Amino acid sequence: MHPGGSGDPDTGPIPILGPRPAPPPGRSPAEARAAEPPAPGPEPRAAVTEAPTPTTEEIGPTLVPGARQPTGRAGRNMVAAIGVGAGLGAVILASLLIYRPAFLLVVTAAVLVAVVELVRALQAGGARPPVVPVLVGTVAMIALAWTRGGSGLVVGFLLTVLAVLLWRLGTGPAGYLRDASAGVLVTLYVPLLAGFAVLLLVPDDGAARVLAFIATVVGNDVGGFAAGVLFGKHPMAPSISPKKSWEGMAGSVLACVLIATPIVVLALEGPWWGGVLFGAALAVTATIGDLGESLIKRDLGIKDMGNLLPGHGGIMDRLDSLLPSAAVAYLLLSVLVPG
Known part of the structure; x- marks a missing residue:
C-alpha cells in the first residue's frame, strides 16, 4: 500500500508529460540527457536454451502411421512381392x-x-x-x-x-x-x-515354349536379385538403376542357364547348347528391358508405373523384362526348336 494513498497498488514513478525541464546551468543538453535515469521498461527475460532435437540414431527409427516403412536392401516389401508373384504364377500355369x-x-x-x-x-x-x-x-x-x-x-x-x-x-x-x-x-x-x-x-507345344520363356525371365529376376543383394558391389548403370550390379548380372545369367537348359532339352527336345544360348540371351534381354523401363521412369520422375500389385508396383513394372524377351525367345526357339 502506498502511504496515504487510495489503496491502489504502487505502479512505480509517474512519467512526466510535456516539455523536458531546462538543464541546470553549466550543462549541455546532451550531458543532461546522459545524467537522467533510464526510463522504466520491461524486465529482461531469462535466456531460453532450446534442447537439441534428437537424431534418428539416438532414438531409433520412428514408425509413422501411413508412411512407407523400411524394406531393407531389397527396396520393397518382400512378403507382398512373393505372395503376388506366386499368385500370378498360379494363374499363368493354370491358363x-x-x-x-x-x-x-x-x-x-x-x-x-x-x-x-x-x-x-x-x-x-x-x-x-x-x-x-x-x-x-x-x-x-x-x-x-x-x-x-x-x-x-x-x-x-x-x-x-x-x-x-x-x-x-x-x-x-x-x-x-x-x-x-x-x-x-x-x-x-x-x-x-x-x-x-x-x-x-x-504351335502344338506352345505351352512348353511359353513356360520356358516365362520361367527363364523369372530366373533372371530371382538370380539377379539374390546375387545383387548378397554380392553386389559394382554398379552396372548407377544413373539409371543404382541397385543393379555386375554381380547381379552374373547371377542372372547363371540362373537363366540353369533353368532354360533342362526345359529346352526335356520339354522341347532341343540341344543342350541351345538351352545355354537361350538362357544367356534372355538374361541379357530381360536386363535390357528392366533398364529401359527404369530409364523411362527416371525421365518422367516416377518410381513405379502403377500400384496395382503390392510389392511390385504396376503391371507394366512386371512386364518390363518380359516384353523384349518374348520377341527374342520366339526368334531363338523358331531356329533352335522349329515347331
Whole structure:
C-alpha cells in the first residue's frame, strides 16, 4: 500500500508529460540527457536454451502411421512381392495347362492394363498419346497373332499405328508430333512385343515354349536379385538403376542357364547348347528391358508405373523384362526348336 494513498497498488514513478525541464546551468543538453535515469521498461527475460532435437540414431527409427516403412536392401516389401508373384504364377500355369486359349485372356488383360499405366505415366510427363486406338489395336494385334501368326501381328501393328496418327489429327496441330510419337511408342513397346508371347503359344507345344520363356525371365529376376543383394558391389548403370550390379548380372545369367537348359532339352527336345544360348540371351534381354523401363521412369520422375500389385508396383513394372524377351525367345526357339 502506498502511504496515504487510495489503496491502489504502487505502479512505480509517474512519467512526466510535456516539455523536458531546462538543464541546470553549466550543462549541455546532451550531458543532461546522459545524467537522467533510464526510463522504466520491461524486465529482461531469462535466456531460453532450446534442447537439441534428437537424431534418428539416438532414438531409433520412428514408425509413422501411413508412411512407407523400411524394406531393407531389397527396396520393397518382400512378403507382398512373393505372395503376388506366386499368385500370378498360379494363374499363368493354370491358363496354360488347363486350356491354352485362356492364356490369351490373361495376356490381353495384362497388356490392356499396362497400356493404360504407360499412357498415364507419359501424360504426367506432358505427352498426350491417343489411348483409344492403342487399346483397340491391342485386342486386334493379339487376336491376329493367334489366328494369323507373325504376318497378322505385323498387319495389326501397322493398322494401329495408322489409327494413332489419324486419331491425333482431331485435336489440332499443337503438340501433334510429341503425342503421335508417344502413341507409336506405346504401341511398339507393349502390344507388339506382347504379341510374340502369343506367337510362342501357337504351335502344338506352345505351352512348353511359353513356360520356358516365362520361367527363364523369372530366373533372371530371382538370380539377379539374390546375387545383387548378397554380392553386389559394382554398379552396372548407377544413373539409371543404382541397385543393379555386375554381380547381379552374373547371377542372372547363371540362373537363366540353369533353368532354360533342362526345359529346352526335356520339354522341347532341343540341344543342350541351345538351352545355354537361350538362357544367356534372355538374361541379357530381360536386363535390357528392366533398364529401359527404369530409364523411362527416371525421365518422367516416377518410381513405379502403377500400384496395382503390392510389392511390385504396376503391371507394366512386371512386364518390363518380359516384353523384349518374348520377341527374342520366339526368334531363338523358331531356329533352335522349329515347331
